[in-house]
Amino acid sequence: MLDIRYIRDNTEAVQQSIARRGLVLDVEELLTVDATRRRLIAEIEAVQGSRNTIAAQGKTTKPSNEQISQGKELKSQHEALELELNNTLAHYNDLLSEVPNIIAEGTPDGDEESNQEIDKWGKTELGFEPKDHLEISKLYNLYDFEAGAKVSGSKFYFTRHKAVKLWQAIQLATQEIVEAAGFELISVPHLVTTEVAAGTGFLPKGEENQNYLDKEQGLVLIATSEIPITGLHSNEVLELGSAIKYAGISPCYRLEAGSYGKFSKGLYRTHQFDKLEMYVFCKADQSAATLQAILKIERQICEQFEIPYRVVRIAAGDLSAPAYEKYDVEYYSPVDQRYRELTSCSNCTDYQARNLNIRYRDDDGKLAFAHTLNGTAVVSSRMPIAILENHQTADGRVILPKPIAKYYGSDEL
C-alpha cells in the first residue's frame, strides 16, 4: 500500500497514477474516510486520557463512588467510539489497499499494446519450417497433457524423462549465473497462510483470485516464491548495508482463471510449473539501479542459452498494482515469428514492504521501508519452449546450448 500521508500531500500524483493504469478509484472518498478516522482517533484518545487520569488516582487512594461511576461513563463512551472507529477502519483499509503504487518516470502511457520495445538480441532465422514445442514434445515424449488431464484436469501435465533432465539442466545452469551475481538460493514453503498471501498482495478480495486456497486449513498454494520470501522478513528491521538477494526456488500454482482467451498453448500457460525467482530487498536509493541489474541478469540468461529476445518496457496500463517500474524479456518464437513473454522484473519500491512492515535503518539511523524487487530467472514451462523451438534442426533434432549441455550430460536432446 501507499503511505496515507503521501496520498494526502500528493493527491494529484496519486490520481494520475490511477488514471494512467486505467483504474477507477475515488481518492477523495479515501481522504474523507481518513479525516473521519483521524477525528475518531482524537476523540478516543481524549476519553482514554480521562480514564487514565482516574485510574492513576486509584493508585494512591481508594477510588470514590463518584470516580467509579465517572469511570463507567467514560468506559461506555469509549466503547461506542471504538465501534465507530472499527467500522471506519474497515472501510479505510479497503479503500487504501486498492490504491496502486505510483508510476516511474518514463513509463509509456496506454495498456499492453503500448509496451515499448527497448532493444532486440539474437538471430531469428532458422532457414526451415520449424516445429512448435508440442510437435517436438510428441517426437520425444516430453510433456504428457492427456495424462495430466486424466489425474488433475486440463492444463496439468506430466513431465517425462528427457524433459525432466532438460529442466534440471536448465535450472542448474541458471543457478550458476544467478549465484555468480550474488543471489542466495532459497527453497521455500509451498503453502502459506492467508495472512501472508494477503499481505503480499496476492489474495485480492475481488473475484480475480488466482490462487489455490484451502479454506479449512487457511492455507494458500503459492503462485510464486515471492510470496513466502516477502513473508519471511515481515515485521523485521533488516540490515541492508548490502542488499539482501534471494534466488527462490519453488513450484508455482496458478488458477489461471479466465485466461483461456489469451495465448495459452501447451506449456505456455499451465496450472503448475517450477520457477527460479530473483528477489531483492534494498535501500530506497538503490532500487532503480538494482532493477537494471536484475534485467541484465535476465538478458545474460537468454544470451547464454542462445535465445533470441527483446526487452520491453511495460506501459502504465499493464502494470500490476505494486509495480512502480517493470520490464519483460520476451523470447522469439520462430514458429509464429513473434516475441512472447519469457521473464519479467519489477521494482515495487516500498509498496509491498509497507504492507508487511519490512524496514531498515537509513544513513541517519531512521527507520524506513525497504524497497523490494523481483525478477524471473527461469521458468520450467517457458524456457523449455524457447529452447526446443529455437534450437531445433531441420532434421528434428534439438541441439542444446553449452551451459545447458554441461549439466544435461550431452549436447543433444
Next chain:
RNA sequence: GGAGAGGUGGCCGAGUGGUUGAAGGCGCUGCUCUCGAAAAGCAGUAUCCGCCUUAGGCGGAUCGAGGGUUCGAAUCCCUCCCUCUCCGCCA
C-alpha cells in the same frame, strides 16, 4: 495425536489487579577520567499512531495475537498461534 512447561524491551531477566513503558543486568551511544585504550563513574538508550509545531512538545497505544472481566490488567478469564521437553505415529 497425548501430557507438561513457557512466550515480558536489541538480549538476559524481575514482576499475580493501582505512578510498571515496565526493576536489575548485558549490550549500545554520549560525556568525565586517560597520551590513548581498558576499567570506573555519570547520562541516555523502543516502536507505531494522532494533534500542535521550526527545533520540539503534548496525548494515545504496545509485555505472543485476539476477545472478555474491572473505575483500573503484563498481572484474572476465554479463544487462537508459536517454542521447548516427554510419549505416540511416521517419510
